[in-house]
Every structure is written in structure tokens, then in C-alpha cells.
Amino acid sequence: MKIPIELTVSILDCALQAGEEILKVYDLPDFQTAFKNDRSPLTLADLASNKVINEFLRKTPYPIISEENKQIDYATRKTWETCWLVDPLDGTKEFIKKNGEFTVNIALCKKGKPILGVIYVPAVKELYFGNVTNQKAYKIKIKDNHITTADLFSERNRIYPKISISPRIRVVGSRSHMTQETITYVESLKKNGEDIEVVSKGSSLKFCLVAEGKADVYPRFAPTMEWDTAAGHAICKAVGLKVTDQETGQELRYNKENLLNPHFLVTI
Structure with a gap:
């Protein structure tokens, strides 16, 4: 279209x-x-x-x-x-x-x-x-x-995600909705020997940080609704990033019967 x-x-x-x-x-x-x-x-x-x-x-x-x-x-x-x-x-x-x-x-x-x-x-x-x-x-x-x-x-x-290899992974965390699942995800990266920096941000700006290369990954393991994520998803997808449903392993979907999103991950 x-x-x-x-x-x-x-x-x-x-x-x-x-x-x-x-x-x-x-x-x-x-x-x-x-x-x-x-x-x-x-x-x-x-x-x-x-x-x-x-x-x-x-x-x-x-x-x-x-x-x-x-x-x-x-x-x-x-x-x-x-x-x-x-x-x-x-x-x-x-x-x-x-x-x-x-x-x-x-x-x-x-x-x-x-x-x-x-x-x-x-x-x-x-x-x-x-x-x-x-x-x-x-x-x-x-x-x-x-x-x-x-x-x-x-x-x-124009904006672009980060493509260079860096020893530090910048993980976007929610300003108001950091969950234990997200903390566990960050800890798993640390256990793999990664140098982690958590970048806190509110609202859909978390998508923007990854899209413009100011962060590397955005794990959202807390409730969101479709209207919270669709615009950020589009921007990230436009620069080649993936927004992955953690239940299905497929791209996050919209206009579902239940407008509540599953947990998802934004990555290169």
C-alpha cells in the first residue's frame, strides 16, 4: 500500500x-x-x-x-x-x-x-x-x-539503528513499568558476559531510542496495548528492526480480538 x-x-x-x-x-x-x-x-x-x-x-x-x-x-x-x-x-x-x-x-x-x-x-x-x-x-x-x-x-x-559492534549493550527500560521479567532478562545478558547499560525512558520514546541508534534492544515484558506500540513498531520496522512477539516468535500483530499485547522484544 x-x-x-x-x-x-x-x-x-x-x-x-x-x-x-x-x-x-x-x-x-x-x-x-x-x-x-x-x-x-x-x-x-x-x-x-x-x-x-x-x-x-x-x-x-x-x-x-x-x-x-x-x-x-x-x-x-x-x-x-x-x-x-x-x-x-x-x-x-x-x-x-x-x-x-x-x-x-x-x-x-x-x-x-x-x-x-x-x-x-x-x-x-x-x-x-x-x-x-x-x-x-x-x-x-x-x-x-x-x-x-x-x-x-x-x-x-533520517535515522538509523546502531549497526557497529560495541562491547556494551544498551537495554531500554521503562521509566514507570520496570518488571521482574525485564530485570531477569537483563541479568541473563550479564551472565553471558555482556557489558550492560540500562537506559530508562518513558512512553513510546523507548522505540525511538532503538530506531535512532541510542539503544540496542528494548525488552517489553509488561502489559501494553496496541495503541501504545503500533507507531513505534512502524518506525522501528521502517529502519529494519524486528518487533517480535515473545509467545509466537513472529512479528507483533494489531487489530486482534484482544487489544492487549503479548510481551515483545525490539532488536536488530
Whole structure:
């Protein structure tokens, strides 16, 4: 499926607009936090971002799966060949902590596989996106909330995973969700004689670290939902990385009956 340049540019602009809505709340001296049934936090920023993204995506031919939308029954979803997966504010815990490590995630998936991924980091105005169909991904520093086609597809903005052999393996760990399974995985690498450095990061930025060569592997042995991972998966896949389901040994899949992801591993 060839993704029109115009659609890509529009989605990126949509992510920037959503990020601006998030920052309006982020910059308040205080804001209220509610909790959903699963005890995950919800702020006005989640809802404002979701509103912006849905208003745009509803103009496209593809249906939407978003964390903040009412979930659609699988009997309907399974008929969708192509759909959007959205997390309007990934890393709400990081947002509440005000550490800047939160993102806007938008992905387009076809037949259960991500083909386009956009991750915007409003606090530092950095935009990542990857197109799996042309195997390219980029990182752009946004100025004045404006992007140009020339900037988007400039070779100077392309990102690549680390390919050189190094004596140290940099393992990405979650800022807020480090589990015993992940700790055990890191310890297993140490037992193999590897020199390990754990790099902590919040939200979908963990995918970005591996995609741009600032980390080597990302083990996610804790619960995530499809909207948490689809955009990062697309960016990593666009630069040749693997995102592997630890139950099946196959690529992580999307628009499943159960939107909860299995444990997975991001590697070269």
C-alpha cells in the first residue's frame, strides 16, 4: 500500500496540533487527574488531544482504534483491512510527573501490520515518523509549529539503528513499568558476559531510542496495548528492526480480538 505524501504530511500536522493541545494543559500550574476502571490516569490533555486527532482521522477512509474512544466490537473490527491506531497521550504518568517524556502516537495498520508510524514529543518539539513501504524513518526538530515537505524527507533528518559492534549493550527500560521479567532478562545478558547499560525512558520514546541508534534492544515484558506500540513498531520496522512477539516468535500483530499485547522484544 503506497501512502500518499499528502496524507503523511497531514498526519504529521495533526500530531503537532494534538501536541499543542496537550501543552496547554501541561503548562497549567495544576490540573485534575481522573482514573479509569483499570486505574490508569486520565487528564484533560488526553481528551483534548484525542478530539483533535479524531476530527482529522474521521475525514480519511479508515476507521479508528484509540485508547480514549469507546472500543468497537471485534465482530466489526475484524472486517477492517486497514485502520488507525491512536494513543493521544502516551505516557500519562510521565505527563503528570512533568518530566517531558510523553508522546502523541498515530499509526496506520494494514492486515494487522503497521505501515506508517508518527510519534511526536511535545515537550521538546521532536517529531519521529517512519514509512514501512519505503523503509525510511526520520526525526525532525519542529520550529514554530511548522513543517515543510523539504524538511520531512531530507536525508539529514533520517535515522538509523546502531549497526557497529560495541562491547556494551544498551537495554531500554521503562521509566514507570520496570518488571521482574525485564530485570531477569537483563541479568541473563550479564551472565553471558555482556557489558550492560540500562537506559530508562518513558512512553513510546523507548522505540525511538532503538530506531535512532541510542539503544540496542528494548525488552517489553509488561502489559501494553496496541495503541501504545503500533507507531513505534512502524518506525522501528521502517529502519529494519524486528518487533517480535515473545509467545509466537513472529512479528507483533494489531487489530486482534484482544487489544492487549503479548510481551515483545525490539532488536536488530
